Amino acid sequence: MPKTLGDQRHDELIRFLVEKRGQAGLKQVELAERMKVYQSFIARLESGQRRVDVVELIKLGEVLDFDPAEIVGKLAKMTD
Known part of the structure; x- marks a missing residue:
């Protein structure tokens, strides 16, 4: 099985989630x-x-x- 931690798609997902939390005005503890x-x-x-x-x-x-389907679709279209 390929490594996913540190994969470009995984990194993009994390950036997306951090951005969404920021847009929601939430701290980590609140989320x-x-x-x-x-x-x-x-x-x-x-x-x-x-x-x-x-x-x-x-x-x-x-x-x-x-x-979630939108971000998954975006990630699926990314190339390595």
């Missing part, structure tokens, strides 16, 4: 509270140390008000 996770979970995710699974992406979309 964590809304996601019902620890702040360290958000920190590891945003630092690229942790993968985002599909269910987490859906929940992030609900909390940060974006369509």
